Amino acid sequence: MSTTINVSVTSPADWKYISEGGSSIVFSYAGPASPYFTGTALRLRKTSTASGQVDLPVLHDTPDEEEPDDPTIVFQRRVTQRLVPEEYLPRLVSANVTEPWLSELHEIHNEHRPQARRGKDGIAVKKAKAVLADDLVGGEGFVVEIKPKWGFLPSSVHLSPRSKLTKTTTCRFCMHAHLKSTDGKDVSLGYCPLDLFSGDKVRVMKAMHNLWDAWIGSSGQVNNLRVFVGGTMLKPTSLVRPQHFGDPTLSDLRDAFTAALLPALLQTPILQKLSNLQQTLDPLDIEGLTALWSEASETAIPPLGQGLAEPTLSDWDAFLDVYHTKHSTMDHDHPDVANLRYYCLAYLLSASFKDCSIMIRVKPGGETSVAVIDLDVKPIDRLHKWALLDAEIVQAYEGIAEPTKCVDRWAM
Ligand SMILES: [Zn+2]
Structure with a gap:
């Protein structure tokens, strides 16, 4: 994509908490009809509240890049698509996010997360990029x-x-x-x-x-x-x-x-x-x-x-x-x-x-x-x-x- 979609133009309240795993958390868009966001899900990285670090393998050959696209996107494009037919893989694009927007999203939706998860980790609010995927x-x-x-x-x-x-x-x-x-x-x-x-x-x-x-x-x-x-x-x-x-x-x-x-x-x-x-x-x-x-x-x-x-x-x-x-x-x-x-x-x-x-x-x-x-x-x-x-x-x-x-x- 030539221009990266900016998710922070939407209201954090327009996203609905869906689920989470050990390293990421997923929201789906539930706001007003939009050619960019309707039918999409936002996948964000999590960080342990103790360390503030995101535990991800570094995939990039050019570490001095501003912030590389999420490893999920990069890995799918370069590796997974050479093994699994593309028709079975969700469409993934890189999207920009900001710290204030992610913090607000966290504030609004943290209560919807399972109790056991809340004490352990949260959205990595300092990330500048996220993954926008088919919902x-x-x-x-x-x-x-x-x-x-x-x-x-x-x-x-x-x-x-x-x-x-x-x-x-x-x-x-x-x-x-x-x-x-x-x-x-x-x-x-x-x-x-x-x-x-x-x-x-x-x-x-x-x-x-x-x-x-x-x-x-x-x-x-x-x-x-x-x-x-x-x-x-x-x-x-x-x-x-x-x-x-x-x-x-x-x-x-x-x-x-x-x-x-x-x-x-x-x-x-x-x-x-x-x-x-x-x-x-x-x-x-x-x-x-x-x-x-x-x-x-x-x-x-x-x-x-x-x-x-x-x-x-x-x-x-x-x-x-x-x-x-x-x-x-x-x-x-x-x-x-x-x-x-x-x-x-x-x-x-x-x-x-x-x-x-x-x-x-x-x-x-x-x-x-x-x-x-x-x-x-x-x-x-x-x-x-x-x-x-x-x-x-x-x-x-x-x-x-x-x-x-x-x-x-x-x-x-
Ligand atoms: Zn068995």
Whole structure:
């Protein structure tokens, strides 16, 4: 875009709080009709109130630029669009914001945020740029956000004798859900991503039933399923009310909900695309990556990823050039130490696809559309955390009396 849209010409009161994640918060435009803002959502960065810092990887090759466009935009343009068909990605443009405008927005809307979030962080008011995107949750019909998570079982090649059986029997999500539930957290117990990714009608229906049950059972606290009507997140409690004769039961609603989404989930190629990318970009498993890292270290072994520079956009360009030309013929069973950084970047990218959401809009006539969101790049220092978390998850699952037997998505 030649001229950047200035969001501070609107009133902060014309924006409605939608939702937030760990690093960003989203508002949708609800003001007077505007060719620039109607049908858009504003995504802003958050900052922890303690540090005032925004924790984002630096992507830019030119750090002396005034304030670069948000990494979400830059990363989508340069990286994600080379992997995911553009028709499934939301339109993102850079927009200018000002500190007084962001402060006022914060003042007006902070009370609408979940209590637990308010004490921890807030809008990063010192940012000069934000992301203006298609409003995927407002508009006609209803919108379902699904965070599908890990859609494959790892190859056993790089797994330790200790973890091999566990990790090839039970998928990562089901093991992690077990750990979280023993910690007393709300989780989508029973939901297995491999069912959702299977393309098999019966299994996809089972996945949707499990997601619905977890959504109802946790009063909407689990983040694998969210439902929006007219831009507002629906609370399961609004469905659980005293029954009158002839009212649909929760089971009826679950069936109608699943039936409305099933055609889109079975027809869209995007689920298969996502699980293929997750798996292809993670050929070694974190265990194989850790082993390769150790092999490359001459003396004391630093934590996985420590000392690796955060990839720049040029690094990502080069990575994708190799990915598209050589990845399929590389011998991933015997990875070359010379490719260590390549495998680390691949794992980072795989993590984005393991943590994204799909948005399914069901229009009043039943027509559906699907988009993929939250494909931000993760900082490289996560690698070490993921290695530790993986070990913790597997350890907590070892020796469990009746492990869940997850069926890989293409196994049927
Ligand atoms: Zn599973």
